[in-house]
Amino acid sequence: MESLQRYVQQASGQLQSYLPDLDQEHHRQVSEQIGKQLSAEEVLQHPEYTHVNWDLKYDKRESINVAAGRGGPFQITYELHGRGPRKIVWIMGLGGYMTTWQRQTKDFGHTEADKYSSLVFDNRGMGASDKPLLRYTTSEMAKDVVELLDHVGWTEPRSVHVVGISMGGMIAQELGLLIPDRICSLNLISTAPRIVRTLPYLENLRNRINLMVPKALNTQLSKVKADCYSAEWLAKPDETEYTVEPFPTNGDRFAAGELSKRLSPGTFTRQGFLCQLYAAGFHHKSAAQLKQLADRVGRERIMVLHGRLDHMIDFVHGEMLLKELGGEESGITKSFHGGIGHIAPFEIRHEFKRIIADRVEKTEQIGNA
Numbered sequence: 001m002e003s004l005q006r007y008v009q010q011a012s013g014q015l016q017s018y019l020p021d022l023d024q025e026h027h028r029q030v031s032e033q034i035g036k037q038l039s040a041e042e043v044l045q046h047p048e049y050t051h052v053n054w055d056l057k058y059d060k061r062e063s064i065n066v067a068a069g070r071g072g073p074f075q076i077t078y079e080l081h082g083r084g085p086r087k088i089v090w091i092m093g094l095g096g097y098m099t100t101w102q103r104q105t106k107d108f109g110h111t112e113a114d115k116y117s118s119l120v121f122d123n124r125g126m127g128a129s130d131k132p133l134l135r136y137t138t139s140e141m142a143k144d145v146v147e148l149l150d151h152v153g154w155t156e157p158r159s160v161h162v163v164g165i166s167m168g169g170m171i172a173q174e175l176g177l178l179i180p181d182r183i184c185s186l187n188l189i190s191t192a193p194r195i196v197r198t199l200p201y202l203e204n205l206r207n208r209i210n211l212m213v214p215k216a217l218n219t220q221l222s223k224v225k226a227d228c229y230s231a232e233w234l235a236k237p238d239e240t241e242y243t244v245e246p247f248p249t250n251g252d253r254f255a256a257g258e259l260s261k262r263l264s265p266g267t268f269t270r271q272g273f274l275c276q277l278y279a280a281g282f283h284h285k286s287a288a289q290l291k292q293l294a295d296r297v298g299r300e301r302i303m304v305l306h307g308r309l310d311h312m313i314d315f316v317h318g319e320m321l322l323k324e325l326g327g328e329e330s331g332i333t334k335s336f337h338g339g340i341g342h343i344a345p346f347e348i349r350h351e352f353k354r355i356i357a358d359r360v361e362k363t364e365q366i367g368n369a
Helices: 002-018 024-034 040-045 098-109 138-152 167-178 198-210 214-228 231-235 250-262 270-281 287-297 315-325 349-364
Strands: 060-066 074-081 086-091 116-121 160-165 183-189 302-307 333-337
Touching (some): 024 214, 040 250, 074 138, 086 098, 098 116, 138 167, 138 270, 287 302
Parallel strands (some): 160 183, 183 302, 302 333
Antiparallel strands (some): 074 116
16 A cells, blocks of 8 residues: 555656656647637636536435445445436546536436436546545446446346446446446447557646646646647637626636636545546557457447547547447447547537437347347
8 A cells, every 4th residue: 555655646746757748739739729718817717617517406416335345445426317218327537527527417317307317426536436545447447337337226238328438438348348238338438448659648647637736727728628629629619508608718618617626625636636547547458358348238339439639549549449349340330520639528519419319219229139
């Protein structure tokens, strides 16, 4: 445990001190393309800032113990939205909270609450869930999800639709190997079977870590925008529902969400982030394991979605994932998109809803085979 504590304390400094800024030109170009964005101070003063996290009334919220005998028990906090028969579990990525899914929570669990039930939760290490000091792995985090699904009673064959983004997509791959017969559709968003371009990936992770350094906050917010989103989307007027008045741009709303997350005491910690980073960085599924995943879940139930401008998990990873699962010719659904970055649920929210709804409908018709 002491060695792990030293690792957590040292990893952030090592990444920041020894990795070159490999993407300086990319960050510069995106900053030029998007033009003026609000500073962190201006975002905090904007009248919409206090409303950036929506007050979506859940049908159920609680914290449950998981991982007894696996380093726990510790608590995972979840919410259920909606009462419909089509069950979707949304698995968030590195450093994200369940509230990051609020657009999808509203679109599925509120606007169509009689059709869908949406299960959102904070992964271990983030938000309202516990942040144990352990070596996190995506396989162990997937076991947390299995215990959560057991708790809420989502245990029937072919009854669960899984949507995982980034690290959440890595967890979803592990989940598919653990409970393939329960999965009706497996939707892998902006993710990878393993990281093949290590230095650029770690550089992007360093940018995320640097968000916790107050003296560089505006610079690092700018870098993370460039890593995760297209310049075109960042520069557009705020497209999201507002309470008082919209932010000037989509990029400003994103910055507001990031600031709100990091300024909430105890919910975003360096220790929790680095433990998740360890899990994402060491996720590794071989071609043989991906074939097994596809065989067990069923290729017609799996979708790979990736943006061609993804600068956090490069597009090559989406191509590799699709190919090693068996490719489009084997029945895997390919959903590749030009002009968008890492966070498709933000950039193409309405199309993303249509895509997921379509996957739910089509795979529900397959039956329990």
